[in-house]
Amino acid sequence: MILLIAKTATKEHLDNIIANLALLGLAGRTVAAGGSLVVAVAGDTRGMPTHRFSSLPGVEKVVRFDPQCPLVLESSPAPVQIGTQVIIGEGQPVIMAGPCAVESRQQIATIAEAVRISGASMLRGGIWKPRSSPYDFTGLGEPALEHLAAAGEAAGLPVVAEVMSPEQVQVAEPYLDMLQIGARNMYNYELLKAVGRTNRPVLLKRSFSATLTELLQAAEYIMLAGNPRIVLCERGIRTFEGFTRNTLDLSAVPALKSLSGLPVVVDPSHATGRRELIRPMARAAIACGADGLLIEVHTDPASALSDSAQAIIPETLRQIVDDVHRLCWALAGADDSLVAVESIAHGVKEPVASGTLPGLPLAGFALPRTPY
Numbered sequence: 110m111i112l113l114i115a116k117t118a119t120k121e122h123l124d125n126i127i128a129n130l131a132l133l134g135l136a137g138r139t140v141a142a143g144g145s146l147v148v149a150v151a152g153d154t155r156g157m158p159t160h161r162f163s164s165l166p167g168v169e170k171v172v173r174f175d176p177q178c179p180l181v182l183e184s185s186p187a188p189v190q191i192g193t194q195v196i197i198g199e200g201q202p203v204i205m206a207g208p209c210a211v212e213s214r215q216q217i218a219t220i221a222e223a224v225r226i227s228g229a230s231m232l233r234g235g236i237w238k239p240r241s242s243p244y245d246f247t248g249l250g251e252p253a254l255e256h257l258a259a260a261g262e263a264a265g266l267p268v269v270a271e272v273m274s275p276e277q278v279q280v281a282e283p284y285l286d287m288l289q290i291g292a293r294n295m296y297n298y299e300l301l302k303a304v305g306r307t308n309r310p311v312l313l314k315r316s317f318s319a320t321l322t323e324l325l326q327a328a329e330y331i332m333l334a335g336n337p338r339i340v341l342c343e344r345g346i347r348t349f350e351g352f353t354r355n356t357l358d359l360s361a362v363p364a365l366k367s368l369s370g371l372p373v374v375v376d377p378s379h380a381t382g383r384r385e386l387i388r389p390m391a392r393a394a395i396a397c398g399a400d401g402l403l404i405e406v407h408t409d410p411a412s413a414l415s416d417s418a419q420a421i422i423p424e425t426l427r428q429i430v431d432d433v434h435r436l437c438w439a440l441a442g443a444d445d446s447l448v449a450v451e452s453i454a455h456g457v458k459e460p461v462a463s464g465t466l467p468g469l470p471l472a473g474f475a476l477p478r479t480p481y
């Protein structure tokens with residue numbers, strides 16, 4: 110990697126750049142090249158976002174060689190707007206909730222209203238369900254799109270649902286405010302390109318066998334096709350543990366946030382598969398910096414046609430919304446010391462407000478704008 114140094118840069122700026130590189134375990138050497146100065150950086154910078162370097166005073170441009178996903182790694186922190194009222198990644202965590210699947214027009218309308226009253230800000234609901242067994246309920250299909258959109262509209266909540274093929278993208282796009290790529294389809298490159306050609310924000314779930322690099326590469330496909338509005342979702346990975354459905358990899362949240370500017374949300378429902386674990390893991394997700402939660406909720410969990418064991422009731426959702434609100438306030442106070450540490454690491458003398466420094470791992474914790 111090479112840093113092109115601005116003509117206006119001072120000796121102090123250069124010293125600060127070299128010192129910051131050293132903090133990251135990198136060696137910087139200043140070289141005069143054709144009347145300009147550049148800093149040649151030695152060391153592995155692949156996992157480091159470009160804005161970590163471009164934000165250093167005195168750096169005019171960052172030139173990288175052969176990164177695996179340049180668009181994603183170089184993305185600056187970019188909140189993603191859903192519909193007209195919801196923004197993910199702006200500070201206040203966004204809670205998306207709803208049933209695993211849309212089961213009937215009445216079912217989704219009732220749950221949508223319960224989700225609204227609980228204080229969540231988006232409605233989810235499966236249209237076409239990817240099921241491990243073809244004999245299980247695989248969703249109502251196209252009619253469910255209409256039901257979901259109508260329920261969302263009536264409750265004033267933007268809607269998100271999974272699409273599994275480029276054909277489904279075409280059919281679903283007019284009805285949905287956000288397109289979801291499920292864990293099983295994170296490696297479906299034609300599908301990634303298809304959602305990349307739309308202008309809808311995309312909720313990209315990590316596959317249960319995917320490394321963080323593979324998840325970011327999947328995001329790169331979407332961005333390369335023209336759509337930068339991507340929210341990453343950690344939903345648990347497959348391990349030797351069988352008590353939970355998957356193992357929720359919470360370290361992925363701060364790791365992904367430091368690697369790219371994309372918002373990261375957590376799905377504790379598919380991660381654990383057990384309703385009693387959803388609330389504690391939702392709290393943990395917010396505490397480690399998640400920009401939101403994706404949660405399965407049902408007004409009658411016992412009768413749910415899919416993922417019944419992980420469906421929580423609306424009252425638990427209300428408690429989670431309350432938890433998130435309290436945690437944000439608590440963490441906003443705790444953030445001050447972290448901001449100071451990060452400020453020093455970025456060569457900034459005075460601590461600055463949370464969220465204004467690139468790569469700040471806890472930038473998700475700003476004071477809530479409005480109480481739930």
Ligand code: PEP
Pocket residue numbers: 209235239271290291292293314344376379
């Ligand atoms: C879902 O969110 O509806 C879903 C099927 O989850 P995942 O793709 O994470 O298994």
Ligand code: MN
Pocket residue numbers: 209210379405415416
């Ligand atoms: Mn489900």
